[in-house]
Amino acid sequence: MASRTRISRALARAEKAGISAALNPRPISSAFPLAARAISTTAVRQFRTSVVRNGKFTTDSYPEIKRNEKFSQLSEDHVKYFKELLGGDAAVIDAVTNEALAEDLEPFNLDWMRKYRGHCRLVLKPGSTEEVSKVLKYCNDNLLAVVPQGGNTGLVGGSVPVFDEIVINMSRMNQVHSFDDVSGVLTADAGAVLEVVDNYLAEKGYIFPLDLAAKGSCHIGGNVATNAGGLRLLRYGSLHGSVLGIEAVLPDGTIVDDLFKLRKNNTGYDIKQLFIGAEGTIGIITKLSIHCPQRSNAVNVAFFGLESYEKVQEAFREAKGQLGEILSAFELMDNNSQELVKKVTKNNFPLENAYPFYCLIETSGSNAEHDNEKLETFLEDVMGKEIVSDGVVAQDETQLKSLWGWREGISESSGAFGGVYKYDVSIPLKSLYRLVEDVKAKIEAAGLIGDTDDYPVVDVVGYGHMGDSNLHLNVCVRRYDKQVEKILEPYVFEWIKEHEGSISAEHGLGLAKKKFIGYSRSENMIGLMKQIKNLYDPNGIMNPYKYI
């Protein structure tokens, strides 16, 4: 009976906080029209208006990186070739021969965080695989360096140039080519926007097996090129499993025509896998086919408070066991992260009291009644066993989004005080949260954290995809500070190495992590990777100065 009482208390509290705890899941709306081209253009425009034109150049932030002088300087002849090849103005933005267009290049030179800014003078937007092939072959033959670019939503500076590399932007290749509504296999261009594709699939009762915050702008080709992880990995696995086929172009113009559309094909080396997570360093993905799961009719979200990280681990174990096949997210947030969101958003927190840790659990299933029952039983159990101290369940789509807001708002709130040092790492679950404690202790010991402007650090917060052993560590600061940086690096990377984790769980290497790869990979592995790079891109024209 104890558990019943607890649940009732939780319900009452939730109502008070404006979140009904009654279990009443909603069907996910599936009435979005397909409008790839329109949305893509809008996304670019929105981006353009947000650009701060005088962002710091990457060459100023990283003065140790020198332009590789073997690469040619762009000439009028080069531009002429590309204009003849690609046709009209829509496909070529050229400030090489027309200085007045320099401003139009900014959205392609600057990343969305405004941390990385290149000196590119030419953007090409090919409209077909054959055009990509001819562009790359010409660049390779003429030693012109290039940067493949999707939605430019990456977090490690991988999708913008450093010097004068040509940007090959994929936004014009944005069509869905086929969808098999029995097998769930979709084939589409690399430049299709994730949200547009997911909306298209929603109409068919399917879902893209990947979801992330940047979905309104990011391209599915970019998702595959960076092996994006995101929110659905716990349920639908990695892109290495769900991508069935890839069409890509190598620097020498060779088309890797491996656009297979079925789930089983054991005829030789699975070369397409090398392009998943290669961050545009060995070729450009032009099309892909992917296995999409059925869209769930019912989605529930619950939000809990817990007394310790040990209890979080217990709750995760119970959720896996009891919610099993319907568990679609298990997110972790520490109290500091929630205090930040409260401070910044001024929203009403869903729970009455504060707890050291919070979890957000999402279930997705085919039968609302069954899912409710499973979730209710789970809640009774974990509250009865005092694993979870308090909790609420969303009653409608608005509440569902509101609860997700407490998780998704952390990233933005972290940066609200001036700046943020961000780490995206994976760590074995048992030690996952200890990194946050250890980093905070070191910063405290150095006297760098406090409530007034005398201290550079506001707070150290931890959150992430518990279900994937993926922690996001944010050190929120009032100003970027060398003392803080000296404490953080290489300490964080050494800590990760000691705990057999990964220094980049889902964000990739790009420019930001290039020099730290040795903390996650052995000399042997780095040697084998360089061999692959040299095999496919012997001239090194693809996305130079980054990755390995």
Next chain:
Amino acid sequence: MASRTRISRALARAEKAGISAALNPRPISSAFPLAARAISTTAVRQFRTSVVRNGKFTTDSYPEIKRNEKFSQLSEDHVKYFKELLGGDAAVIDAVTNEALAEDLEPFNLDWMRKYRGHCRLVLKPGSTEEVSKVLKYCNDNLLAVVPQGGNTGLVGGSVPVFDEIVINMSRMNQVHSFDDVSGVLTADAGAVLEVVDNYLAEKGYIFPLDLAAKGSCHIGGNVATNAGGLRLLRYGSLHGSVLGIEAVLPDGTIVDDLFKLRKNNTGYDIKQLFIGAEGTIGIITKLSIHCPQRSNAVNVAFFGLESYEKVQEAFREAKGQLGEILSAFELMDNNSQELVKKVTKNNFPLENAYPFYCLIETSGSNAEHDNEKLETFLEDVMGKEIVSDGVVAQDETQLKSLWGWREGISESSGAFGGVYKYDVSIPLKSLYRLVEDVKAKIEAAGLIGDTDDYPVVDVVGYGHMGDSNLHLNVCVRRYDKQVEKILEPYVFEWIKEHEGSISAEHGLGLAKKKFIGYSRSENMIGLMKQIKNLYDPNGIMNPYKYI
């Protein structure tokens, strides 16, 4: 009401056939002890007793394949090196210096179907990764060709030698190294037997994300090296998604130390993927880590009769939609395949009448009551809509196995009349069964099929993993016959190419499919594959005469 009546009729009929249709799923037993070494040895012994010593040599069946004379002949000095390196008798079986041991080599020279038989004179069983590294480096330096061998259960002749290649058998490396019962990540040696590992996982409430008929003998390293598909792919996806880390040894002795144990790691090219499905042609997998799902508490199996292949497709669509996250198998069997099993096994068929097609559906979930309800609702729906004509549901483990027997018995029954031509292909679902009809029509038109000994062909049957678009086509014969072969090849491969399928869905290339890869892969892709082979194995010592 119609559907209720139909279900009742189905129930009554099922009881008559000895199969209760009451929905009463059972927990999967999880009380198996871990005994890797014992079972592995037993498997080898069982295999040994079944060997027919005078099987035909591969060199006789394929006289066009010539020994590559660049490979050295084994000498006493070579054997001396290996004996000193690996120690006692358990690790080296040597008929080079001791002719009396030739007989002991047979189980390593002959594949389990007795179709491929090599001339190997030396078997090495390394006990550690370091030993594998030293063996391969020595072989590479001395141009000694090798065949990596797991449980030797493949279907394409990939795991036995053709000429005098040294067999490197992995059976001594068979330990589970770690298991994380919160994340479900297992790390084990490549030579661990699949069933032993799965039994170990069952004790922990987990399941290996792969299941296949050979599980009592096959090694998990061999499963990964051949990218085995099997029965759980529909639910748990491919090994490219679930394998998290691999330790492997390259021909030059380099250890690929990529044994990562977490789900997310975006730090460079995912080189381990190349070893998944490489069939031992670029290196030897020594250890692997893999993400294992929770074991389901409840498993149900239903068996249906359907009037047409169109209805089979409708049933599959409905099953995906209604059973969603609990659907774990959707298997197809045509009537001819079931007539064969009836004839060979003399078992009582579960349905009263015969239908052109049958499906076996398995569900696996965390809540028996919910799963029963979903399955019952589904049954009512598909019978009410006359998609399914008749069906039964297993009531206990015995009945569940008995129903699976009608699916799993096809392979053995197909060969009971003398021989069988087998094709393992994937085809888009809408055309999947047409291959069986087209092949049968051609054989009929040639007058090669009939009920008496005058005709070589007994029957043409189709079955397979509908959920993965994977068809098995068996042409059952009284004797192997050149006329039949001329009709089948290259016709079957041309048909597959035209329908954009794969000539090897899950069995791989090995020796059997090497020359047909062009029907599933372009010249570009084959060129890229040869580049990978040359990169890692420039001397070509790894599993020669096979793959590409």
